[in-house]
Amino acid sequence: MTLLAWMAAPSRGGATAAARGQSATTDLPDATSDNLTVVGTVTVDFSKDKSELSRSQKDRLRQLIARAEGLQGYVISVSAYAPPTGSEPVNQKLSMQRASAITAILRQAGVPLANVIVSAARNISRQLSPDSTPKGQADDRRVVVTLVQTQ
Secondary structure, eight states, rough: HHHHHHHHOOOTTHHHHHHHOOOOOOOOOOOGGEEEEEEEEEEEEEEEOOOOOOOOHHHHHHHHHHHTTSSSSEEEEEOOOOOOSSSSHHHHHHHHHHHHHHHHHHHHHTOOGGEEEEEEEOOHHHHHHSSHHHHHHHHSSEEEEEEEEEO
């Protein structure tokens, strides 16, 4: 499996465990035999119409970044999502702002931009919650950050 194929895999980052900040590696494609190893995943949830991160969210991201130290050949995937409410242009812009906020923290921590792949504004694709309840919409306001070692 190539890195691009892995990024497009339907189960990548869509696990409920990942949405709660738990490891989602069991829900990801088994890429270890294809020279890709998922090292860790962090899901950052956002408030409605917001792109700011809390101190604890930043700390969780820094913990993931620390796992990259010493790795030979790694990428960090940043995938931003939005619920199906609101207009698509607004959701696209908000998803980009959320992805940019995550990328800024990665850069501040010294991660080279060449190691960051951003697929933002995924909008209604790969929703965690198929319903339009407030809880379902909250589940879909997220950015999934995945550290992948390439060998």
